[in-house]
Amino acid sequence: MKIFNHIQLAYQAMMRNRMRGILTMLGIVIGVAAVIVIGAAGEGAKYSIKATLASMGTNLIMVTPLSNDPGGTRLQSEELQTLTLKDIKAIEERSLYVSAISPSSQSEGQAIHGALNWPTTIEGVNEKFLPIRNWSLKSGTMFTEKDVKTYAKVCVLGQTVVNHLFSKGIDPIGKIIRFGKLPLQVIGVLNIKGQSAFGQDQDDVILSPYTTVQKRVTASVYFGGIYASAKSEALSDAATKEIVDLLRLTHRLRAEESNDFEVLTQVEMLRTLNTVTGLLTILLMGIAGISLLIGGIGIMNIMYVTVKERTREIGLRMSIGARGRDILSQFLIEAVLISVSGGITGIILGQLNALIVEKLMHWPVAALTYPMLISFSFCTLIGIFFGYYPALKASRLDPIEALRYE
Amino acid sequence: MMNDILVLDNIKRDFRRGDDMIRVLKGISFHIGAGEFVTIMGSSGSGKTTLLNTLGCLDKPTEGTYLLDGTNVGLLSRDELARLRNRKIGFVFQAYNLLPRTSALDNVALPLFYNPAISASERKERAAAALEAVGLRERMQHTPNELSGGQQQRVAIARALVNEPVMILADEATGNLDTRTSYEIMALMQELNTVQGKTIVFVTHEPDIAAFSSRTIVLRDGLIVKDNDNPDIHPARQMLEELPLMDDY
Incomplete structure (x- = not known):
């Protein structure tokens, strides 16, 4: 079966339950937006420190008595x-x-x-x-x-x-x-x-x-x-x-x-400060990552409910010729569609927030591609990871029992 | 019969429940030829549902051979069975089983999604043609909740027709409908049978529905007790016209 058919089927199924899809997406949206904003702000902080130090002279060496x-x-x-x-x-x-x-x-x-x-x-x-x-x-x-x-x-x-x-x-x-x-x-x-x-x-x-x-x-x-x-x-x-x-x-x-003296270079100070802000950024990103994980578990939860609720539909699809793997792909693609569209919305929202932070707080915010890429691929992985088990369960249903499910 | 669509030879189906072996079908043999309209009757517990599942390739017999359009169903894998259902059988269920919040056209096109040989445009064309064949040309974009019970069942019949199956397999397809609508559906079934030559197997427990078919097989306790051709086929269209108009009270 063609992949495009699967995507179309999954899309149709998703549009049948828009509100639920949007609510499920929300977890991912918030998670991704948080990762982007924190990543951008952290990188902005690094830039601002670098700029300040550069204004002091990048070749500067200081000797103090010790x-x-x-x-x-x-x-x-x-x-x-x-x-x-x-x-x-x-x-x-x-x-x-x-x-x-x-x-x-x-x-x-x-x-x-x-x-x-x-x-x-x-x-x-x-x-x-x-x-x-x-x-x-x-x-x-x-x-x-x-x-x-x-x-x-x-x-x-x-x-x-x-x-x-x-x-x-x-x-x-x-x-x-x-x-x-x-x-x-x-x-x-x-x-x-x-x-x-x-x-x-x-x-x-x-x-x-x-x-x-x-x-x-x-x-x-x-x-x-x-x-x-x-x-x-x-x-x-x-x-x-x-x-x-x-x-x-x-x-x-x-x-x-x-x-009996101490020599400090600007480069060294830059390194130290970068280490500190880097650690801070990683810590905050970790917290944001946890919210992304929770969003993923939300997807799994909803996919379970969906499979249960649509048991008869699965039975029908099987009776008209869907194979187990067709059902598996459909539910998997549904989960990935939810997480990826949540991810895209999160990226847009995160970038907008980063811009607002920049405008309101005069904090230089660096728009970065790597947190975007990372959170985007992370979203897809979350969709596959948390969608797989419910989808597998759906694909293994017995069509006779599924059709009679009340 | 010169052209048998279904050949069942000594079909047995056992279920194991705990230590007990429950024998549901105890050796069923019959042939159904192309263009027949057969009703399978029987009270609950007669093995009717199990036979239907076997005929629909949803289940495999424990013993015996079942040939559907020349294919030995007992030898197929799960995926091959799915493919066979997709190409050879059109299901019509008692509860319609339409996808909610989905247009009639998309519902009818659904089986074609599972056939990679069919393009998107062909899917649409064939679904529209099937809907037209059941008289729902004006209702293509309606969702199931905007259609009456009879109309929903006609959408389901269109869905069963869309892949041009060798057999339409109906499971109590009039069970949820009132008399008038039942007759409408049976009239449609008769037309599909006589005009388009579709082979129809109709499982029911209502004797008056059986009167519309050309042959009736009666099951009791897992065995065939009666297998008659019907000498006096009731024309559903005519009976529908003879029904008293419904009085509002």
């Missing part, structure tokens, strides 16, 4: 005295894979301009800092190598600091602000960068030459950290290894001693 001595007074990592200008020079001179490097000396404090003030962070860096972090200027200029050498009292402001220190319409360039007691001339304003992947406001910062900050604010020759940039994203791992080797050398660490 204590390798478990004894003594334990200090915050920025106060550890391990990173010095010697480390910077060593990397600058001898590294093959690092394109630019900048030290960082941070300090918290109160910025003041006129009657306005704002608690913020001053970050002492060198003139190469902006490209390393993938930051850019909205107006003005960055300080130069000469400014760094001459301990110039200049600064570049983040937008948050500008907003809090200057009334609207006033151009901060050329104005003099104070950071604590240190007067600084504003020479540039940074573009807005928004929150970092960890929720920090990246615009709440004042950049000054590290020499100025070290001499006037922190009064220390040690750095709170080093920012470096690998020549390319692919070289990020090589550059990291190189930095570790160079720092161990300048710090004169013996082979058995552990590092």
Whole structure:
């Protein structure tokens, strides 16, 4: 018997009981829609994290001090005295894979301009800092190598600091602000960068030459950290290894001693974050998958009732020439039709929901083909799996008894 | 008979129930020729239903041979029996057994779905022709619940005719109908028999229905007790016209 005949018979049978078909489908629709929305949202979260990290510079390598001595007074990592200008020079001179490097000396404090003030962070860096972090200027200029050498009292402001220190319409360039007691001339304003992947406001910062900050604010020759940039994203791992080797050398660490610093790359952070969101997505997908499974059991349930209810019809079909396998195919196709049309509706609904989430929550939602393909084939499998047993039962009925069934 | 459609030779059918062996058919032999209109009668328990199942190829005899249009039914597998039913037999049931919420045309076309040699357009054509043959040309798109009992049974007869079977096998086909409608159905059966030469086997327990057929076989306790040709065939069409018009009260 032709497959098309079977499909037509199954379709006719389904249309005879539309409401029941639709209700059965609903379980599958909800399951598939849930899988799609969660899959898309999870993928969207990954994208957004990647985008945020990329805005920080994909080649970025960060070095922070670390204590390798478990004894003594334990200090915050920025106060550890391990990173010095010697480390910077060593990397600058001898590294093959690092394109630019900048030290960082941070300090918290109160910025003041006129009657306005704002608690913020001053970050002492060198003139190469902006490209390393993938930051850019909205107006003005960055300080130069000469400014760094001459301990110039200049600064570049983040937008948050500008907003809090200057009334609207006033151009901060050329104005003099104070950071604590240190007067600084504003020479540039940074573009807005928004929150970092960890929720920090990246615009709440004042950049000054590290020499100025070290001499006037922190009064220390040690750095709170080093920012470096690998020549390319692919070289990020090589550059990291190189930095570790160079720092161990300048710090004169013996082979058995552990590092007194920590190197973090953007790539590594991306990996970590992807693992976390990936796990979360899989977990939620699992929950959605369970609802899909329940939908499948709903199909099985309905198919059982249908076979029971249509026993006489099965008897009739057999008496007019349907073989057991014809009955089997018809009921199997009915189950698959229900689950597949439920699946298609679920995919459409899921995509619509994903779009709504995108519009309402400004959450970038990635429309993906693989959850669609997976849930679609899963639906077909569910139809076959849960439709098979009832269909087999139907195909094994004795036509004589089926015809007399009340 | 020169052209036998059915040949039954010493058919026996036993059922095992627990340790007991119930012998329902105890050796039945008869021939039915092409173009005969035979009624099989008998009270309940006479083996009538079992004989019908055997004739309809729904069941196989325990012993004896049954030839349907030259095919030995006892040797066939389940699937081959289904194929034989599809090509050679047209069933008409007491309860019509039409698919609900399905048009008369689709109901009639149903047996043709199980014959891969027939295309979709041919299916439609033949179903329409069969419906026309039973006088329901105007009702093709009606569903069973929009048809009267007599009309539903005529749809069922059309379904039995659509695959051009060698035999129409009716099981109490007038059992659910009033006298007038029964006569209408019998008139249709007689026309199919005389005009189109269809072989009809009609199982019933109503003696007045048997009067419309050309031959009557009576069963009792699993054996044939009477097998007569009917010398005085009642013309159903004429009797229908002679029936008093129904009075509404």
